[in-house]
Amino acid sequence: MILQSIWFFLWGLLWALFFMTDGFDFGIGTLYPFLGKTEEEKRIIINTMGPLWDGNEVWLITAGGVTFAAFPLVYSTMFSSFYTALMLILFTLILRGVSFEFRGKVEDPRWKRIWDYCIFVGSFAPALLFGVAFANIFRGIPIDKTGLFRGNLFTLLNPYGLLGGVLFVALFLVHGALWLAAKTEGDLHDRAVRTASILWPVELAVVVIFLAASAAATDLWANYLRYPALMLVILLAVAGLLGIRIFISRKQFWAAWGSSALAIVCATFFGIIGLFPKMFPSSIRDDYSLTAFNASSSPLTLKIMLIVVLIFIPIVLAYQIWAYKLFSAKVTGESLYDDEAY
Amino acid sequence: MDVVFLSRLQFAATTMFHFLFVPLTLGLSVILAVMETRYVQTGDELYLRMTKFWGKLFLINFALGVVTGITLEFQFGTNWSRYSAYVGDIFGSLLAIEASVAFFLESTFIGIWIFGWKKLSKKAHAVVAWLIAAGGNISALWILLANGWMQHPVGYTMRDGRAELTDFSAVVFNKFAILEFLHTVPAGLLLAAFFVMGISAYHLLRRQHIEFFTRSFRLALIFGLITSIWVAVEGDSHAVHVAETQPAKLAAMEAHWESTRMAPIVLLAIPDEKNERNMIEIGKLPGLLSFLGYHDFNARVVGLKDIPADQRPPVTLTFIAFRTMVGLGTLFILLTITGWLLRNKLLENPWYLRLMLWSIPLPYLAIEMGWMLAEVGRQPWIVYGLLKTSDAASPVASGQVAGSLAAFVLVYSLLGAAGFYLIARNAARGPEEQSAGNGQPA
Numbered sequence: 001m002i003l004q005s006i007w008f009f010l011w012g013l014l015w016a017l018f019f020m021t022d023g024f025d026f027g028i029g030t031l032y033p034f035l036g037k038t039e040e041e042k043r044i045i046i047n048t049m050g051p052l053w054d055g056n057e058v059w060l061i062t063a064g065g066v067t068f069a070a071f072p073l074v075y076s077t078m079f080s081s082f083y084t085a086l087m088l089i090l091f092t093l094i095l096r097g098v099s100f101e102f103r104g105k106v107e108d109p110r111w112k113r114i115w116d117y118c119i120f121v122g123s124f125a126p127a128l129l130f131g132v133a134f135a136n137i138f139r140g141i142p143i144d145k146t147g148l149f150r151g152n153l154f155t156l157l158n159p160y161g162l163l164g165g166v167l168f169v170a171l172f173l174v175h176g177a178l179w180l181a182a183k184t185e186g187d188l189h190d191r192a193v194r195t196a197s198i199l200w201p202v203e204l205a206v207v208v209i210f211l212a213a214s215a216a217a218t219d220l221w222a223n224y225l226r227y228p229a230l231m232l233v234i235l236l237a238v239a240g241l242l243g244i245r246i247f248i249s250r251k252q253f254w255a256a257w258g259s260s261a262l263a264i265v266c267a268t269f270f271g272i273i274g275l276f277p278k279m280f281p282s283s284i285r286d287d288y289s290l291t292a293f294n295a296s297s298s299p300l301t302l303k304i305m306l307i308v309v310l311i312f313i314p315i316v317l318a319y320q321i322w323a324y325k326l327f328s329a330k331v332t333g334e335s336l337y338d339d340e341a342y
Numbered sequence: 343m344d345v346v347f348l349s350r351l352q353f354a355a356t357t358m359f360h361f362l363f364v365p366l367t368l369g370l371s372v373i374l375a376v377m378e379t380r381y382v383q384t385g386d387e388l389y390l391r392m393t394k395f396w397g398k399l400f401l402i403n404f405a406l407g408v409v410t411g412i413t414l415e416f417q418f419g420t421n422w423s424r425y426s427a428y429v430g431d432i433f434g435s436l437l438a439i440e441a442s443v444a445f446f447l448e449s450t451f452i453g454i455w456i457f458g459w460k461k462l463s464k465k466a467h468a469v470v471a472w473l474i475a476a477g478g479n480i481s482a483l484w485i486l487l488a489n490g491w492m493q494h495p496v497g498y499t500m501r502d503g504r505a506e507l508t509d510f511s512a513v514v515f516n517k518f519a520i521l522e523f524l525h526t527v528p529a530g531l532l533l534a535a536f537f538v539m540g541i542s543a544y545h546l547l548r549r550q551h552i553e554f555f556t557r558s559f560r561l562a563l564i565f566g567l568i569t570s571i572w573v574a575v576e577g578d579s580h581a582v583h584v585a586e587t588q589p590a591k592l593a594a595m596e597a598h599w600e601s602t603r604m605a606p607i608v609l610l611a612i613p614d615e616k617n618e619r620n621m622i623e624i625g626k627l628p629g630l631l632s633f634l635g636y637h638d639f640n641a642r643v644v645g646l647k648d649i650p651a652d653q654r655p656p657v658t659l660t661f662i663a664f665r666t667m668v669g670l671g672t673l674f675i676l677l678t679i680t681g682w683l684l685r686n687k688l689l690e691n692p693w694y695l696r697l698m699l700w701s702i703p704l705p706y707l708a709i710e711m712g713w714m715l716a717e718v719g720r721q722p723w724i725v726y727g728l729l730k731t732s733d734a735a736s737p738v739a740s741g742q743v744a745g746s747l748a749a750f751v752l753v754y755s756l757l758g759a760a761g762f763y764l765i766a767r768n769a770a771r772g773p774e775e776q777s778a779g780n781g782q783p784a
Binding site for chain 1 (some may be wrong): 401402404405406408409410412413415416418419420421423424425426427429430431432433434435437438439440441442443445446447449450451452453454456457458461462501504506507508510736737738742745746749753757760761764767768
């Protein structure tokens with residue numbers, strides 16, 4: 001029981017880290033066609049995440065791999081139930097990944113326009129779809145006793161699911177705008193700050209609506225009513241959101257980005273804690289739900305994986321933090337003349 | 343069409359496409375690290391230019407390898423959910439370890455390598471190149487441990503209809519997987535060596551950047567020579583292990599129907615699976631199959647007829663795949679030995695350079711055939727002897743799989759074309775005269 005519970009929260013942590021890191025890439029990619037007015041600005045925008053996006057995306061691979069390893073039944077049921085949605089995420093992520101590398105390799109506006117479009121779709125669509133997918137998990141999925149999914153892509157596009165999509169897009173847009181604000185100067189910087197300031201009230205409103213809608217559409221609040229101390233995570237998320245506004249006013253954009261990161265991690269954990277111990281709740285009958293206790297691997301696998309993760313995730317975090325520090329300087333027009341830049 | 347068939351087609355197509363890029367990533371990362379290390383040791387700018395030129399081609403290829411790799415991890419869940427539920431305990435953990443131990447390393451440091459030329463010291467930057475090479479090849483180890491377990495499951499027990507892990511070290515030291523790893527790593531280096539030699543030959547034939555490409559060619563030649571021999575020698579011990587663990591695969595790859603001692607190898611044949619015989623057999627070498635499988639001319643080799651029909655792999659495909667791989671492998675040894683003899687007079691032997699230019703696709707073909715042998719030859723099992731492929735697919739609608747398959751064909755064709763165009767274009771353009779990055783507009 002304890003081992004499975006630990007794994008449940010590690011599982012949540014990996015998703016939270018994925019949303020925190022690749023989330024700003026998704027936000028930037030979505031804002032990219034609107035904020036980049038000139039070719040130079042476009043390249044600056046891409047290069048603000050250039051050295052980091054690939055490492056960020058591995059949190060997704062790891063979250064997926066850990067779901068497979070620690071909760072095989074959740075992995076197999078979730079991935080086959082969400083077949084079409086996941087294929088859409090996959091294709092759009094593929095397009096985003098090659099775009100960064102391919103875009104600058106041919107000096108032709110038409111060639112570049114193709115990849116500009118791919119960057120936008122490959123950032124916006126995964127953000128939206130991950131939101132839709134997670135909101136549906138919070139809400140419950142029509143799976144029967146054997147774990148068979150009784151629905152299709154449109155089952156997922158219910159109002160609460162779509163609200164989850166909007167929530168993720170809003171969180172990531174502000175997250176990305178703040179990253180740009182911290183990493184650029186001049187007109188682009190001003191535009192990024194303005195975007196963050198305009199989107200912030202929207203983000204706040206969507207968060208409040210989502211929390212309220214969760215009370216109506218899901219059982220997420222049950223754990224909080226049972227253990228009110230858990231509401232600390234909601235308070236931290238709100239503190240993060242308010243911090244964004246405060247630090248924008250003080251022109252401390254790294255701190256504002258950090259607040260946004262806190263908000264995203266805590267928002268993810270709001271859902272994860274609310275779910276516990278369920279991982280893939282059934283909307284048909286409660287006892288068809290997959291939980292950390294009925295869908296996990298053997299204790300031996302969980303133990304070995306725990307050792308691996310406890311050793312390697314801190315190492316990964318250490319070198320990723322080092323990489324973030326190494327590339328914390330602002331990206332300027334001059335830095336684009338390095339032939340290695342995207 | 344049924345879900346199993348469509349899912350198999352999709353997995354085969356996406357894996358084979360993915361593996362067009364993986365071997366070059368594995369091999370060229372090592373060659374790049376060597377080039378950059380030589381630059382740090384000697385201070386010779388030519389090595390720096392080599393690192394940057396080959397690095398550019400490496401990165402285009404790397405991007406395609408990374409994005410197509412995610413597809414595979416997703417597909418175990420989307421298309422093979424019954425398999426995933428069955429083996430998650432073991433197979434899933436190996437994938438998760440791969441991501442946290444190796445893939446993070448490779449993906450994080452690739453960004454640092456691309457953007458870090460001015461931020462890191464020369465030495466630190468070369469260390470980063472080695473970390474990328476290590477990350478990629480350690481990734482391969484864990485992926486092959488996962489595949490090795492499908493080929494030859496060990497260290498598990500069956501409980502509630504699922505394979506549960508009982509002995510982690512048996513899984514990690516699975517001989518089948520280790521042999522696959524020792525075959526895949528040199529195969530990647532071999533492919534990368536032929537890639538470098540082929541493109542160098544293109545420029546040497548045009549008599550341009552002669553010093554640059556002569557040095558590139560000779561460096562790659564060393565890797566090519568060593569690995570072409572290594573792959574063949576290692577492949578031999580691999581065959582012995584296959585004989586021991588997967589008799590059906592051994593029989594199918596040789597289209598060997600009757601159980602006999604002194605089992606022969608047939609150089610060419612047309613297997614007739616319906617009538618359980620070979621239609622035409624050319625060049626029968628008695629005893630050689632016994633020797634291949636058991637290192638003993640007199641050993642008894644089980645024929646396909648003694649394996650129940652529903653446990654035989656598709657014979658023709660397995661047979662052709664094995665022959666193509668071995669034939670090409672032999673050719674690689676001849677080509678690299680010839681190269682060694684001509685290494686100081688490459689320019690005087692345009693015929694050889696032309697041969698090497700046209701040989702670029704051959705290691706790709708050999709490697710794809712090797713995987714065809716490994717995977718098709720394992721059928722009808724998805725986990726050898728435990729779970730059949732036909733029982734492993736997801737309970738999804740065939741329309742969904744048909745739709746995603748069509749999308750893969752479309753998207754991958756376009757990506758493949760774009761990637762090939764970019765690599766060919768940059769390869770043909772040749773290196774920059776001066777290493778850029780010194781404030782001049784690119």
